[in-house]
Amino acid sequence: MKEECKLLNNQVIVITGGAGLLGRQFCSVVAEHGGIAVVADCNAAAAARVAEEIAAKHSGRAVAKVLDITNKASISQLIETIHHEHGRIDAVVNNAYPRNPNFGHKLEDVTYDDFCENLNLHLGGYFLVAQQFGLLFREHAGGNIINMASIYGIMAPRFDIYANTTMTMPVEYAAIKSAIVHLTKYFAQYFKGNNIRVNCLSPGGILDGQPSEFLARYNNFAASKGMLDANDLQGALLFLLSDMSKFINGQNIVIDDGWSL
């Protein structure tokens, strides 16, 4: 297939946290469908590895950049560099996953300081990325923002499935992800009329070496496959990035094999 026929047609797409579990798959599907994936991550070495792996299959379609989503100067620098190198930015996927070393404790053990710090890093960082790219897109006649939320932004946790494991569903995560679902609507409304779309994806759990006892309990609530693989989210991301979804704005797409029903 000729590049110009592909769905993303040379769009330059920034994926924050591009070196992570989901980010790698997102960068890969962007490159595969004719876009240019900017693997933007605070882990420079990991971002470089991901970009090299993708570029080996799709030449010139992935570049690595260092980014700290909690730092406005870092976001501005990234935007400036990409503009200089590619002359355009079409979309940003707000997908990084910053957390402090105490993230993930049970409710009783979460301190006020840790609660606030994790909200600042994750929710604050997503706000900053959406704000800075939104303003850029308004100036440049349009763009596309996709925020990563979670089913835990829209439903109460099923605490029972974590019994006898060190895992839980962190209280900070519920606050962060529900806010991201709503900020998506806020930003979509705010930038209406500027050819800017803002949507979010809410995945269920993603396979990543979880204990089998936990997985069996989790899978009981799914419709067919059970817990999904990271690459199971690629289609939904591609849909939101492409013109196939051009009239979809301010929406949250849940991808969880029916788990949250």
Ligand SMILES: NC(=O)c1ccc[n+]([C@@H]2O[C@H](COP(=O)([O-])OP(=O)(O)OC[C@H]3O[C@@H](n4cnc5c(N)ncnc54)[C@H](O)[C@@H]3O)[C@@H](O)[C@H]2O)c1
């Ligand atoms: N993995 C899941 O089960 C799951 C489920 C639902 C939603 N999500 C959401 O998907 C997104 C990605 O999750 P993941 O599992 O791929 O995470 P991950 O931890 O595998 O990867 C996150 C990446 O973000 C980078 N990062 C951390 N802090 C950063 C910062 N300040 N600036 C830039 N980059 C930073 C890390 O270096 C890492 O490469 C998150 O929003 C997460 O909440 C994940």
